[in-house]
Amino acid sequence: MSNENLLVVLNEWEKEDFLPPPLWSRLEKIFPQLQYHTPDEIAKKGWARVFSEVKPSILITGWRAPPLPPEVGLARESGLKYLCHLPGSVRKLVPRLWIENGLIVSNWGRSISHVVAECGLMMIISGLRRAGYWNYAMHRNGAWKTDALDTQSLFGRRVGIHGFGAISRCLVKLMEPFGVEVSTYSPSVSDEGLAEYGVQRSNSLEELFSENHIIVELAALTPEAEGIVGERLLRMIPEGGLFVNIGRGAVVDEDALIRTCAEGKIHAALDVYCTEPLPADSPLRKMENVLLLPHLGGPTVDQRQTAGAYGLANIERYLSGNPLESVVTLDIYDRAT
Template sequence: MNRRPAVFAAVTDAELLEFLPEPLLGEVRALAGSFTACDPTAGSVEDFHAALAAANPEVLVGGWKTPALPATLPPNLRYVCYLCGSVRRLVTRPQLEAGLTVTNWGGSISRIVAEWALFHILSCLRRATYWTIAMHHEGAWKNGGSETASLFGRRVGLHGFGQIARELVQLLRPFGTPIMAFAPDVTPGTAPGLGLACAGSLEELFAENDIIVELAPLNDSTRGIVREEHLRLVRPGGVFVNVGRGAVVDEAALLRVAQEGRIQIGLDVYTVEPLPADSPFRGLRNVTLTPHIAGPTTDRRRDAGAFALANLRAYCTGRPLQAVVTPEVYDTAT
């Protein structure tokens, strides 16, 4: 089987350059029987829907700026190759149930998010936020009481053990850190060869490790699952990092613990985003804040583009696609 479908790329010029720099874009064009690019931000949503209907493509390539698809899809549309992550605002569950095939960036960005988790760990241990504020605004310099810590030999606990956590395990290897994980699918013997310990409970994970990295997915069973009693199990001087989903953590409890200053905290995700300008987290010297930028970085969005290209090749030749968003996957996405 070898097809050359009509491809409609509903992405901005900037997204094309970042996700599909040459030669990737040229290879996408070569796969297509016809190729149309449409900047969905150039007009209204209604304009986009009209352009999509007129093109009536077999394949739609979408990005962050692609509006939600119309309830009634073009009759030829079979496959949405989404360059980014969550598709919940792009397509509906009934559209998937009706047979629309959708893929996203899958695990192509996992190593980049893991890299950001490592940044937060190191930033917290070295008290980077404290010294950034003190040196920029107070003319401070180190003194005999200056306290910092190293990652070497520290015990790391991972809440969640998906693709990002597995990539983080690899990044942590040079530091010689014992690693423990807690997740529904983590049992003794999980990921053989990684030397991974299995926590019997969330309480054990928080109590037995110096550094906790929050990577659990957000769903009905995990919303608010990390509570104040868990956070207080982290020893003084310990670290809590969240690059997963903000609402997995009781954020009011996290703030109370943060304001006490007994542990270091690194946050890239929040229950409400953007983080409000008057958030009490802002200005805390033991809290490193970043604006949900764990991944992919601008220069590595091409990794997601290459993943999409591989899926388009597979689609054209009748081979299985990767990172397919089934109705069940859709239900657990955030």
């Protein structure tokens, strides 16, 4: 049992998905006096009143939690020491000054990398098989295959990955049965780190895009990387190739991607966009050679409890004085979307 005051701010479906009964019971054993509020209750009362009444030192949040206020005084005087955010990005939830004033923040980090990689593999295979086009055409237009097919297989292909973080590493493992040849452009990763996964180094983005039939976008969104994948690079993808983005939408110049895909020489499979939700009038929605998902790359409903268990384990580390995993530092905060 802990003497720390815990406040959980989740709506009912977030609580059910992230912290199903076994995890919730475990949490209650650690914090017998835990307080549970829905996001609507927090919005109605306001954070200042909630902090005054509950005095939480630890806070668990989900997607729907209202943003913490930007007041410096409240950041210093709230008594909040650790915020365990069960999903990913905290930019819309936590003002930077709270972290500057010592608040420890963690998120789901690498706990869901394998699930995002699974989505990436599905998008690669679906894009190569032109599943997006045929699913729509058969449902809406009564279509059937013709002699002019351009479907392709993943077996034995060359795959280039832009960025080589945790998701990329999981994706490489998932692609092993297909006998692919993988290269990456990720200057910060050591030769030993690439050799561990049997991945070749591309010395430039130009080399990566021009020498691989499949390009997977997984680069971190840094100021230098914003919009770095432009028309020149996209046109280097070999004709009939596939561009997959399961990373960050803003790394890609979306207008350039639209222009390139409109010519029909390459295909694309996209899960992230510069503006989300993707506008209803986006030209991407009308392209037969572009497979679209509505940012589904994160954990599926059945896998959200993995992130919940990861967050709970982090809280236990915090209580025992052990180092936390997936801490959102100021540097990570600044690079997040």
